[in-house]
Amino acid sequence: MRKNISVNKDLSGQFFAPTNYFDLTNTEQGRILQFQQEILQLVVLGNDYKEICEKVCLLMEQLLDNAVASVMLLDKEKQCMNVFAAPSVPEACIVQLNGLRPGPGAGSCGNAVFHQEPVFVESTLDDPRWQNIRQLAIDFNILSCWSMPVRSKGGECIGSFALSSFEHRLPSTFHRKLLEIGSFIIGIALEQKKVNEQLYLSSKVFENSTEAIMIADANKIIISINKALHKITGYVDEEIVGKSVTIVTSIRHGSNFFQKIWQSVKQHNHWYGEIWNRHKQGREYPAWFNVIPVRSKDGRISYYLINFSDITSKKKSDEIIWRQANYDSLTGLPNRNMFYDRLNHDIKNAARIGAGLAVLFIDLDRFKEVNDSLGHSVGDALLAEAAKRLSSCVRETDTVARLGGDEFTIILNGISEQRSAEKIMQMILMELAKPFHLNTKQAYVSASIGATFFPDDANNVEILMKNADQAMYAAKNNGRNCWSCFTSNMRAATEIRSRTAYELRSALRDQQLYLLYQPIVELATGNVYKAEALIRWQHPERGTVYPGEFISIAEETNLITDIGDWVFKQAVNQVALWQTNFNAGFQISINKSPKQFISKMSDWVNHLNERGLDGQSIIVEITENLLLDVHELVVKQLLNYRDAGVQVAIDDFGTGYSSLSYLKKFDIDYLKIDRSFISNLDSKSNDRILCEAVITMAHRLGMKVIAEGVETDLQKELLTSMGCDFGQGNFFSKPMTADKFETLLLQ
Known part of the structure; x- marks a missing residue:
């Protein structure tokens, strides 16, 4: 590490000691003192640092005839002067x-900075240290x-102070001392410049900070x-200067509270946290406080720097964000x-005290039908009202929540017996079965x-929720508007x-x-020129698996599209063969799941065109509920079928909430009366009246009717007398393979 310069070197290369003040004459000492006084006075008065440097130069020029003075500084990169x-x-x-x-050839100033020592050149015209700027x-x-x-203050070389003379000469002891003092004072002025800039910046930060700032002495x-x-x-x-810092804080904080704060500041040099403050007008508000001590060199606290901000808006925003993250905006649950x-x-609390609890899902x-038929605003109002009814059925210690859509959950604390939960579930069913009066409309739902x-069924959240979900689906399968408790069979x-x-x-x-x-x-x-294609699964271990066991699973796993496309292509191959061999107008009906409609646009029409088949070769069977979901893809595909001549049948008609306007809009060709209306059909049953009404309506709308589930000759005769167009069921034939079907056609 370079030590402080203790010797200087003249032109001849001889070393000399730093200039001693006492080596000067009384007159020279006086002139130097006057020089120092004039410059330091400018520094003390806060004159601009550049003016101070120029003043030093001018005073030096007065003290040395036939010479000029200059100050050169290194740039920020410390590469150039x-x-x-x-x-x-x-x-x-x-x-x-x-x-x-x-550098070595960069003149006196370049050498002084390069070597970081004084340089005295008697003749610039032949001194090698001036070889690079000799022309100057x-x-x-x-x-x-x-x-x-x-x-600088730390001893770093930041530039040079020089006297350039118009005659060949070396500095006297007096001039050397002047140069030493001049460079020292220039260093002070430049250092003060940094300090002033920092002070100015600090004052601007202090004044323009959006946070309240106060400085207190050691006594606060x-x-x-x-x-x-x-x-x-x-x-x-x-109103506030000269008062204790507690003037801005609320009286709700006791003395112990503040003692802990000041103790923390003393021990850890910092404290921050939330405090209730008091406005001048008495209003209290939450504030975020920071306290930092300012210590003297001996470690004692001289001042406290305290800044704080009003966090009322932030607290409100945090509360809104917290509610949005934890509460349903529609129902408030x-x-x-x-x-x-x-x-x-x-669960943790129940386990600790040995109690039980019940979870209801x-x-x-039928909420979707209400939402679609009466509008989403009515549906939202129904959900809000349902939330109120659910909350009225439980205690304050219980929790009612909305998971999303039309799904709600309830935690019944302190309940471990099914009998206790049954009473509450029955009350819920009764409340939800009451009519919902929503503005000018009325709706009905069940649950x-x-x-x-x-802990009987499970001891953790995940399994309890799975159990409740499975039990809820069991209730739906049992006919809805009922409750079901979880059993181990459901898990299986x-x-x-x-x-x-x-x-x-x-x-x-x-x-x-x-x-x-x-x-x-x-x-x-009695002619047969139509058939319905029915899928089966020949499982290698379980044998024949019927659609009711796997179609819903295929829909949930999105496999239904691939399976549906396979069914369509198999049916197209078969209908092409039967049209060639038996009847040019033969048709095969194919069931199409709602999931297939909204997963993607099918290319069934293009496939028919590629096979050279007429659109009427295929009848697409859909459920009537599909017409309530006017999804863009559903509309496009139905209209595409209509334009291509593909006929459409409504399967299980009468079990949903079809709109007659939709039946006409999409040019529905067939209505298939659900087997539930046919199974009890006799000459005196109400089902006969319903069947006659459906057949008459369909014919008036230009549609034909197919009766499903025909099991007896009486059902066939009654349907024929009503004018029903087609019948399908085990009375005529059970589903059969293509080979056996061809035998039937030949017979």
């Missing part, structure tokens, strides 16, 4: 000096030059505040996130409820369902799926 102050140096010379790179010396008649490094008496403090607290300078948090808490029956118990059924979903993925690939065909008979003639 530029003239900073040179009041008597020609501009043309300054231009040539700017950008000077320190010639152009401006600089014959000798003396330069001193200028250092306020000595200064900024503008933001006045805006936040209402106090002006004269806890949402899924809050429900799971409470269920976790309640509630799904509103399916699944219940599970802690779920496991079977999961295994089925896994095995179904390979069923299509391994050619385990096949089609059967059930004839659709023209009742007036």
Whole structure:
């Protein structure tokens, strides 16, 4: 590490000791003292640092005839030097000096910075240290030059201070001392410049901070505040300066509270946290406080820097964000996130005290029909009212939550017996079955409820929720508007369902799926030129698996599209063969799931065109509920079928909520009366009246009717007498393979 310079070197290379003040004459000492006094006075008075540097140069020029003084500083990269102050140096010379790179041949100033020591050159015209800028010396008649490094407070070389003479000479002891003092004072001025800039910046930060800032002395008496403090607290300078810092805090905090704060500041040099403050007008508000001590060199606290901000808006925003994250905006009930948090808490609490609890999973029956037929605003109003009814059925210690859509959950604390939960579930069913009066409209829904118990059924959140969900689906399968408690058999059924979903993925690939065909008979003639394609799964272990066991799983796993496309292509191949061999107008009906409609646009019409088949070769069977979901893809595909001549049949007609306007809009060709109306059909039953009404309506609308589930000759005769067009059921034939169907056609 370079030590402080203790010797200087003259032109001849001889070392000399630093200039001693006492080596000067009394006159020289007086002139130096006067020089120092004039410059330091400028520093103390806060004059501009550049003016101070120029003043030093001018005073030096007065003390040395036939010479000019200059100050050069290194740039930020410390690579080049530029003239900073040179009041008597020609501009043309300054231009040539700017950008000077320190080095052995860069003149007196370049060498002084390069070697970080004084450089005294008697003759610039032949001294090797001026070889790189010799022309400058010639152009401006600089014959000798003396330069001193200028250092910062830390001793770093930041530039040079020089005297350039128009005659050959070396500095006297007096001039050396002047250069030493001049470079030292210039260093002070430049250092003060940094300090002033930092002070100015600090004052601007202090004044313009959006946070309230106050400075207090060691006794916690306020000595200064900024503008933001006045805006936040209402106090002006004269009202608060000289008072204790507690003037801005609320009286709700006791003395112990503040003692802990000051103790923390003393021990840890910092404290921050939330405090209730008091406005000048008495209003209290939450504030975020920061306290930092300012210590003297001996470690004692001299001042306290305290800043704070009003966090009322932030607290409100946090509250809104918290509510949005934890509560349902429509019903005001806890949402899924809050429900799971409470269920976790309640399970731990129940386990600790040896109590039980019940979890109810509630799904509103037929809510979608209400939402679609009466509008989403009515549906929202129904959900809000349902939330109120659910809350009225339980205690304050219980939790009612909305998981999403029309799904609600309830935690019944302290309940471990099914009998206790049954009373509440029955009350819920009764409340939800009452009519909903929503503005000018009235709606009806029911509910399916699944219940599970802690700790009998499970001891963690995930399994309890699965149990309640399974029990709820069991209630739906039992006819809805009822409740069901979880049993171990339900878990087994779920496991079977999961295994089925896994095995179904390979069923299509391994050619385990096949089609059967059930004839659709023209009742007036007994002719057969239509059939419905029915899918079966030949499982390698379970044998024949019927659609009711796997189609819903295929829909849930999105395999229904691939399976549906396979069924369509198989049916197209078969209808092409039967049209060639038996009847050119033969048709095969294919069931199409709603999931297939909204998954993607099918290319069935293009496939028919590629096979050279007429669109009427295929009848697409859909459920009537599909017409309530006017999804864009549903509309496009139905209209596409209409334009291509593909006929459409409404399957299971009478079990849903069809709109007659939709039947006409999409040019529906067939209505298939659901088997539930046919099974009890006799000459005196109400079902006969309903069947006659459907047949008459369909004919009036230009549609034909197919009766499903015909099992007896009486049913066939009654349907024929009503004018029903076609019949389908085991009375005519059970579903059969293509080979057996061909035998039937031949007969």
